[in-house]
Amino acid sequence: MSGAEAAIARASELVGPALRDAVGRLAPELRGPVEHHLAGGGKGLRGALAVIGAAAAGGTETDGVPGAVAVELVHNYSLVHDDVIDGDEERRHRPSVWAVFGVPWAIVAGDALANLALSVLLEADSPTKLHAAQVLTEATGLMIGGQAQDMAFEGRRQVGVEECLRMAEGKTGALLGCAGAIGAVLAGAADDVVKALEHFGQRLGLAFQAVDDVLGIWGETARTGKPVGSDLLAHKKSLPVAIALARGGPELEALLADPIAPEDLGAATARIEATGAREEAMAIADRAYEEAMAALGSVPLQAGPREELAAIARFVTERDR
Amino acid sequence: MSGAEAAIARASELVGPALRDAVGRLAPELRGPVEHHLAGGGKGLRGALAVIGAAAAGGTETDGVPGAVAVELVHNYSLVHDDVIDGDEERRHRPSVWAVFGVPWAIVAGDALANLALSVLLEADSPTKLHAAQVLTEATGLMIGGQAQDMAFEGRRQVGVEECLRMAEGKTGALLGCAGAIGAVLAGAADDVVKALEHFGQRLGLAFQAVDDVLGIWGETARTGKPVGSDLLAHKKSLPVAIALARGGPELEALLADPIAPEDLGAATARIEATGAREEAMAIADRAYEEAMAALGSVPLQAGPREELAAIARFVTERDR
Numbered sequence: 266m267s268g269a270e271a272a273i274a275r276a277s278e279l280v281g282p283a284l285r286d287a288v289g290r291l292a293p294e295l296r297g298p299v300e301h302h303l304a305g306g307g308k309g310l311r312g313a314l315a316v317i318g319a320a321a322a323g324g325t326e327t328d329g330v331p332g333a334v335a336v337e338l339v340h341n342y343s344l345v346h347d348d349v350i351d352g353d354e355e356r357r358h359r360p361s362v363w364a365v366f367g368v369p370w371a372i373v374a375g376d377a378l379a380n381l382a383l384s385v386l387l388e389a390d391s392p393t394k395l396h397a398a399q400v401l402t403e404a405t406g407l408m409i410g411g412q413a414q415d416m417a418f419e420g421r422r423q424v425g426v427e428e429c430l431r432m433a434e435g436k437t438g439a440l441l442g443c444a445g446a447i448g449a450v451l452a453g454a455a456d457d458v459v460k461a462l463e464h465f466g467q468r469l470g471l472a473f474q475a476v477d478d479v480l481g482i483w484g485e486t487a488r489t490g491k492p493v494g495s496d497l498l499a500h501k502k503s504l505p506v507a508i509a510l511a512r513g514g515p516e517l518e519a520l521l522a523d524p525i526a527p528e529d530l531g532a533a534t535a536r537i538e539a540t541g542a543r544e545e546a547m548a549i550a551d552r553a554y555e556e557a558m559a560a561l562g563s564v565p566l567q568a569g570p571r572e573e574l575a576a577i578a579r580f581v582t583e584r585d586r
Numbered sequence: 587m588s589g590a591e592a593a594i595a596r597a598s599e600l601v602g603p604a605l606r607d608a609v610g611r612l613a614p615e616l617r618g619p620v621e622h623h624l625a626g627g628g629k630g631l632r633g634a635l636a637v638i639g640a641a642a643a644g645g646t647e648t649d650g651v652p653g654a655v656a657v658e659l660v661h662n663y664s665l666v667h668d669d670v671i672d673g674d675e676e677r678r679h680r681p682s683v684w685a686v687f688g689v690p691w692a693i694v695a696g697d698a699l700a701n702l703a704l705s706v707l708l709e710a711d712s713p714t715k716l717h718a719a720q721v722l723t724e725a726t727g728l729m730i731g732g733q734a735q736d737m738a739f740e741g742r743r744q745v746g747v748e749e750c751l752r753m754a755e756g757k758t759g760a761l762l763g764c765a766g767a768i769g770a771v772l773a774g775a776a777d778d779v780v781k782a783l784e785h786f787g788q789r790l791g792l793a794f795q796a797v798d799d800v801l802g803i804w805g806e807t808a809r810t811g812k813p814v815g816s817d818l819l820a821h822k823k824s825l826p827v828a829i830a831l832a833r834g835g836p837e838l839e840a841l842l843a844d845p846i847a848p849e850d851l852g853a854a855t856a857r858i859e860a861t862g863a864r865e866e867a868m869a870i871a872d873r874a875y876e877e878a879m880a881a882l883g884s885v886p887l888q889a890g891p892r893e894e895l896a897a898i899a900r901f902v903t904e905r906d907r
Contacts, residue, residue, distance in 0.1 A: 291727075291731070292730075292731030292732075292734050292735065292756075294731070294734040294735055294737070294738045295730075295731065295734045346693050346694070346697060349689070349690070349693060350689075350690040350693055350694065351690075368670070368671075368689065369670070369671040369672075369737060370737070372667050372670060372671055372693060372696075373667070373671065373730060373733055373734050373737065375693075375697075376667060376696075376697075376700065376730050377727070377730045377731075377734070379697065379700060379701070380700070380723055380726045380727050380730060381727065383704055383719070383723045384720075384723045384724065384727060387716065387719055387720045387723060388720075394716070395708065395715070395716045395719075398704070398708055398716075398719065399705075399708045399709075402701055402704045402705045402708060403705065405701045406612075406698070406701050406702065406705060409613075409616075409694060409697050409698045409701060410612070410613030410615070410616065410698075411613075412694055413613050413615040413616045413694050413698070414613065414615055416615070416690060416691070416694065417615045435613075
């Protein structure tokens with residue numbers, strides 16, 4: 266286990282019981298779909314950022330727990346709804362909620378998790394919980410906006426690299442930024458510390474998304490948990506696709522706009538790679554990672570937790586492999 | 587126009603612009619589905635209770651506006667999602683969001699409205715907005731729990747009258763209770779006043795739901811906006827059905843559990859009526875209405891707004907007809 270994995274595991278031991286307590290307050294009818302989803306695990310990355318962020322800002326990890334539970338609940342509600350939206354029958358190598366319980370139960374279970382996130386946060390024993398709730402709702406709004414942009418992209422032939430990055434900053438970056446900051450907010454940290462941790466999380470989110478997009482095209486199912494090529498088959502305008510479209514000319518645009526037969530997937534993937542889109546996406550990930558690390562160094566933080574945040578950033582952008 | 591309608595219309599002139607401002611902050615991709623839904627109108631009942639509740643508690647109607655916008659946003663998000671859940675292709679005599687834009691856009695538009703509700707409230711210029719947000723998330727959680735119970739009931743043969751009432755208290759009563767209370771909270775009202783206005787809204791919600799359930803079986807489409815008999819065809823365990831099941835014996839239970847052919851709808855409706863379920867549901871509505879009125883009289887309130895709240899209660903429980 267790497268240092269990052271150990272830190273995430275330790276955080277999960279703190280956040281997990283509080284998360285289960287919160288879910289235990291839902292109406293009994295909702296527990297089936299919610300517990301099915303949560304039993305799939307998940308890294309607990311966002312919750313770990315929240316509690317370690319609280320410690321980095323000079324508080325205790327416990328200060329960050331309500332924020333950690335809230336960001337984990339928002340993240341999980343978005344996954345439950347996204348699986349319906351994308352028609353994904355699998356999540357974390359198990360059937361998704363809608364695939365087992367049907368679309369109505371996935372909708373209402375996601376709604377319940379979203380609301381529970383705010384309930385937990387507003388009950389926190391912290392004089393700054395109002396600010397924390399504002400940070401969470403702002404990030405959630407950006408996440409939803411990014412999701413809507415992503416959906417709109419699927420129906421378009423062309424998507425610019427810049428707008429693709431803005432979409433990822435919303436869809437993935439905003440909640441990771443919130444995860445970085447919310448524990449520090451609850452611990453009563455100064456504004457510049459909160460902003461630096463938020464920026465750390467946002468840039469880490471972009472780096473993570475760029476790497477994830479590359480794995481979505483060139484990764485193995487065993488690692489990604491998604492069928493190979495599913496992003497291309499769904500006409501997802503992920504970052505490498507946007508880069509390839511900007512470089513590849515009308516012929517590539519037509520290739521990616523038309524329905525792709527599974528047997529043509531290898532050729533389409535090679536055409537995208539030939540534009541240099543894979544390297545460019547990884548270069549964007551590198552720059553975002555460096556910006557995340559620079560944010561960590563821009564304010565005084567507790568050394569131990571800061572090192573853990575750095576280790577987690579290396580881990581989730583696949584720098585430990 | 588009755589006094590109630592005039593009061594609701596006046597409140598809508600105050601709440602409507604703030605609601606449109608809030609929606610205008612959503613990502614452009616979301617405006618299509620959201621504005622399609624909101625263009626259908628809706629009474630604005632919850633928003634009216636919030637601003638008139640603020641005035642009844644001794645504040646100004648303007649004090650209640652952020653709460654009014656928030657409860658209207660929560661109500662509308664629940665309608666957008668409920669139409670997907672129930673497969674209802676129409677809402678307010680127009681195609682529902684999912685019927686026009688598809689299920690994914692209905693999910694994400696509802697999510698955006700839900701989050702926007704909290705954002706608006708947490709930005710309110712009121713020292714008690716944290717309490718208001720707690721009242722809203724608690725009510726929203728009860729509403730979602732009630733929705734989940736309602737869904738679970740559809741798959742059951744028997745539902746008791748008591749559990750049916752508990753479901754309606756969650757699904758309909760909780761948000762109306764919140765609407766009654768949230769303006770008073772924002773206006774800084776005393777706890778007993780807040781509690782009385784909350785209880786008023788909760789009991790009004792139950793009365794309203796009981797009347798709505800009766801109209802769902804015996805009402806005309808022109809008034810209800812729903813096809814005649816759709817509740818029975820969907821095996822909804824509405825209040826008259828629960829009462830009839832408790833009184834009608836196994837034969838009626840079998841009749842209502844099996845798929846009902848449209849041509850048998852009239853006979854099924856008559857069988858329910860023969861148990862006295864229609865009268866009993868209206869009697870429950872009467873009692874809940876009286877409890878709502880008693881709550882209004884239990885604390886000192888400003889006379890003008892209190893009269894308006896009473897008029898609205900008569901209006902929405904169909905006592906003006």
